[in-house]
Amino acid sequence: xxxxxxxxxxxxxxxxxxxxxxxxxGLEYELIVEDLRKGKSxxxxxxxxxxxxxPVLLDDGxxxxxxxxxxxxxxxxxxxxxxxxxxxxxxYERAQARFWAQFADDKCVFGAGExxxxxxxLEKEKAVETTIESFAYLEKQIEGKKxxxxxxxxYLDLVAGWIPFVLGVLEEAGGMKIYDAERFxxxxxWAQNFSEIPLIKECVPPRDMLLHNMTxxxxxxxxxxxxxx
Amino acid sequence: MAKAGEVKVxxxxxxxxxxxxxxxxxxxxxxxxxxEEKFGAKSxxxxxxxxxxxxxPVFLHADxxxxxxxxxxxxIDETWPSTGPSILPSDPYDRATxxxxxxxxxxxxxxxxxxxxxxxxxxxxxxxxxxVVEGLFLLxxxxxxxxxxxxxxxxxxxxxxxxxxxxxxxxxxxxxxTHGLKLLDEAKVPGLAKWxxxxxxxxxxxxxxxxxxxxxxxxxxxMAKFKAPPPQ
Numbered sequence: 001x002x003x004x005x006x007x008x009x010x011x012x013x014x015x016x017x018x019x020x021x022x023x024x025x026g027l028e029y030e031l032i033v034e035d036l037r038k039g040k041s042x043x044x045x046x047x048x049x050x051x052x053x054x055p056v057l058l059d060d061g062x063x064x065x066x067x068x069x070x071x072x073x074x075x076x077x078x079x080x081x082x083x084x085x086x087x088x089x090x091x092y093e094r095a096q097a098r099f100w101a102q103f104a105d106d107k108c109v110f111g112a113g114e115x116x117x118x119x120x121x122l123e124k125e126k127a128v129e130t131t132i133e134s135f136a137y138l139e140k141q142i143e144g145k146k147x148x149x150x151x152x153x154x155y156l157d158l159v160a161g162w163i164p165f166v167l168g169v170l171e172e173a174g175g176m177k178i179y180d181a182e183r184f185x186x187x188x189x190w191a192q193n194f195s196e197i198p199l200i201k202e203c204v205p206p207r208d209m210l211l212h213n214m215t216x217x218x219x220x221x222x223x224x225x226x227x228x229x
Numbered sequence: 230m231a232k233a234g235e236v237k238v239x240x241x242x243x244x245x246x247x248x249x250x251x252x253x254x255x256x257x258x259x260x261x262x263x264x265e266e267k268f269g270a271k272s273x274x275x276x277x278x279x280x281x282x283x284x285x286p287v288f289l290h291a292d293x294x295x296x297x298x299x300x301x302x303x304x305i306d307e308t309w310p311s312t313g314p315s316i317l318p319s320d321p322y323d324r325a326t327x328x329x330x331x332x333x334x335x336x337x338x339x340x341x342x343x344x345x346x347x348x349x350x351x352x353x354x355x356x357x358x359x360x361v362v363e364g365l366f367l368l369x370x371x372x373x374x375x376x377x378x379x380x381x382x383x384x385x386x387x388x389x390x391x392x393x394x395x396x397x398x399x400x401x402x403x404x405x406x407t408h409g410l411k412l413l414d415e416a417k418v419p420g421l422a423k424w425x426x427x428x429x430x431x432x433x434x435x436x437x438x439x440x441x442x443x444x445x446x447x448x449x450x451x452m453a454k455f456k457a458p459p460p461q
Contacts, residue, residue: 050333050367051333064329065329066329066332069325069328069329069332070325072324072328073321073322073324073325076321076324077321077322091304091308092290092293092295094303094304094307095295095301095303095304098303099295099296099297099300102300103281
């Protein structure tokens with residue numbers, strides 16, 4: 001068995017979900033930190049030539065890219081025996097988990113990002129409204145359950161895991177509000193339970209670091225847009 | 230063995246995404262009922278079964294819906310593991326590779342192909358075509374590495390990645406015809422060009438791949454519909 005490494009940034013919850021998965025499986029790994037401000041490293045460009053993005057998992061030098069693909073890889077390679085299961089065993093339940101993971105990334109992450117980025121006014125209002133609708137679907141999914149995975153956290157919890165840590169930061173940096181405990185009580189309870197799990201919270205940088213990073217990225221984006229011919 | 234009437238696909242003949250579960254079911258030899266959606270009007274059943282996206286295909290297994298074409302294909306593979314060939318490879322790294330390229334095809338390559346029709350002006354059209362060709366070069370390279378000299382991405386038989394890409398061949402041909410292009414050029418992407426022929430000739434695909442002429446007619450119909458002035 002070779003060495004496991006993640007090409008990584010602590011500022012990216014797409015990367016953190018991979019770290020969480022490895023910890024749940026009880027696997028040893030090394031973090032190769034990409035400094036996103038300095039441009040892309042040779043290793044990253046070589047390991048993920050198609051998208052040039054993090055996270056990339058290196059398993060004995062072999063590269064696997066795309067966070068949800070990496071999660072399934074980790075789950076399938078280290079399975080059975082005492083290994084923690086990320087995805088459910090039943091094919092129908094697995095299909096549901098995959099469906100909602102795709103939805104959570106395509107609609108909730110993307111929507112919250114758009115709402116954060118959008119300039120004040122109609123565009124921002126619309127983005128917030130659409131994202132709230134998407135979150136309402138997720139609220140329904142967690143209703144009556146402790147975790148998306150049931151009694152214990154699983155694949156969908158890891159994919160949705162950015163919500164307790166990053167959504168508030170996006171809202172503050174972007175000057176908008178999507179989430180509140182009254183509107184999404186089940187999601188709120190899930191977020192509290194999830195974020196208190198030691199192996200989960202120990203991988204997430206402090207909130208003010210995330211906020212600082214997000215604010216810097218947003219202002220960078222805005223100055224790029226302003227300087228467009 | 231699925232009981233008669235237990236397996237259904239809500240779909241439409243022109244949709245490449247609907248082809249995916251149909252090919253998978255054919256590979257597994259599982260009988261199913263096709264519930265053809267009428268273009269322009271969504272059925273009650275569709276809206277009820279896929280309230281989130283309201284899109285085809287929807288797979289119904291004993292009335293339980295599964296949505297999103299590639300998720301459906303994986304469900305089919307996992308539900309009927311002992312019948313027919315395995316659709317996903319058995320090795321975790323090969324599975325990850327197949328999923329990676331399937332995601333690339335859906336998120337980057339297919340949108341670039343529809344981008345050709347949407348491009349406004351010659352320059353934008355050329356840029357769109359270049360993007361598609363660039364993608365085909367990437368896929369040609371991937372085919373070489375993944376197939377390892379065998380006829381399909383999946384090896385001896387059609388697999389997940391063959392289905393993910395192959396379903397777009399009909400629309401690819403329509404695009405070539407409409408814009409006078411040769412995208413799957415044997416001189417440029419020989420591996421893929423020959424793979425495409427094998428894919429379309431396969432028993433699991435033959436009956437579900439629409440004829441290019443029929444698709445081209447359909448394309449004209451929807452273009453006209455989109456360009457038509459909105460109803461009063």
